[in-house]
Amino acid sequence: AQSVSQHNHHVILSEAASLELGCNYSYGGTVNLFWYVQYPGQHLQLLLKYFSGDPLVKGIKGFEAEFIKSKFSFNLRKPSVQWSDTAEYFCAVTGLYNNNDMRFGAGTRLTVKP
Amino acid sequence: NAGVTQTPKFRVLKTGQSMTLLCAQDMNHEYMYWYRQDPGMGLRLIHYSVGEGTTAKGEVPDGYNVSRLKKQNFLLGLESAAPSQTSVYFCASSGQGAGYTEAFFGQGTRLTVV
Numbered sequence: 001a002q003s004v005s006q007h008n009h010h011v012i013l014s015e016a017a018s019l020e021l022g023c024n025y026s027y028g029g030t031v032n033l034f035w036y037v038q039y040p041g042q043h044l045q046l047l048l049k050y051f052s053g054d055p056l057v058k059g060i061k062g063f064e065a066e067f068i069k070s071k072f073s074f075n076l077r078k079p080s081v082q083w084s085d086t087a088e089y090f091c092a093v094t095g096l097y098n099n100n101d102m103r104f105g106a107g108t109r110l111t112v113k114p
Numbered sequence: 115n116a117g118v119t120q121t122p123k124f125r126v127l128k129t130g131q132s133m134t135l136l137c138a139q140d141m142n143h144e145y146m147y148w149y150r151q152d153p154g155m156g157l158r159l160i161h162y163s164v165g166e167g168t169t170a171k172g173e174v175p176d177g178y179n180v181s182r183l184k185k186q187n188f189l190l191g192l193e194s195a196a197p198s199q200t201s202v203y204f205c206a207s208s209g210q211g212a213g214y215t216e217a218f219f220g221q222g223t224r225l226t227v228v
Contacts, residue, residue, distance in 0.1 A: 009154070032213045043118075044204070044219040051214075088214075090156055094213030100145065100164055101172060102212040104156040 002027040004098035006105035013081050014113050021076040021108050023091030031095035033074040034102070035062075035065055039087045047089075048073065061085070083114045116140055119204050120220035125197045127227045135190040135223050137205030145208045146188035147172075147217065148180060150201040157204060163188055164211070195227045 005024045013019060049060025056068040065076045075076060076093060087102040091105040121136045125219040128130075137146065144165050149157040159172030163182040177199060179191045191198060202224050 004156075006156075036219075043221050044206075046216045049216070088143065092157075094211070097117040099213030100162055101159060102147070102169070102217065103173065104149075105155055106156040 002103070004091055004093050004096075004103050004105040006108050008108045009106070010109045010111070012111045012113065016080050016085055017067075017112075018074070019078040019081045019085070019110070020076060021089055021091075021110070023074045023076065023094065025072050025074070025093045027072070027096045029095060030104075031093050032099065033065075034092040034105055035059065035076050036090045036092055036104075036109075037087045038090065044090065047076070048066075057080050058096070081110075081112050083112050084109060086112045115148060118205055118207055118218050118220040120203070120223050122223060123221065124224050125226070126226065127192075127195060127196060129227060132191070132193050133195065133196050133225075134192075135205075135225075136186045137190070137207075137220060138186055139188075139205075139218070140186065140206040141199040141209070141218065142185070143207035143209050143213055143218075144185070144201075145193060145211055145217075146182065147208075147212065148178070148188065148190045149204045150174065151205065151222070152201050159189065160203075163211075195225075197227045199225065202226060202228045 033050045036044045058064045094102045128187040147162040161180040166185040191215045205220040208217040
């Protein structure tokens with residue numbers, strides 16, 4: 001069955017370190033890709049999305065992600081993390097079944113030490 | 115402008131009891147979704163609606179029913195609660211399908227079934 005995988009369950013970094021969170025999906029067709037973030041005690045909010053075009057997309061708060069179709073990946077990156085980036089990050093994909101059915105990965109908890 | 119509001123925020127049920135979770139959005143969105151979030155499993159889609167009077171099954175629909183009698187409201191019902199339904203439930207809405215535009219999430223409902 002089509003699925004979304006996030007291999008990093010918990011990542012701990014120091015401030016100013018670089019971040020890369022992995023996301024892979026299993027489906028050979030056209031998909032739309034998203035990263036959502038859930039800060040402690042808050043609702044999920046969109047960081048960035050990819051539909052088509054330039055595979056390197058930029059989102060809010062200095063985050064970016066690169067879509068590599070040949071690897072079925074959509075990894076999230078940030079050159080220098082801050083303590084305020086501590087949150088849970090979810091990769092999401094639509095198009096695995098239909099474009100209304102958004103499937104999420106298990107999430108990666110990021111802890112940034114001051 | 116409240117966005118997406120979920121009622122209640124917390125609830126404890128006994129096995130076999132029934133309850134309804136209410137999701138209300140004030141953004142005139144056509145699409146609404148119910149997810150459950152469990153540790154290590156991310157968000158899983160329960161049911162969704164592409165417009166008033168419509169509903170569709172997601173990834174984990176068993177044990178739940180939904181109704182979308184009014185465009186702004188999406189109700190999730192548990193007819194006979196089971197401990198396996200202990201979870202955090204999130205409602206979301208979007209102007210187009212979740213695959214086309216940002217989904218806006220509520221704050222979540224933490225449900226415990228004992």
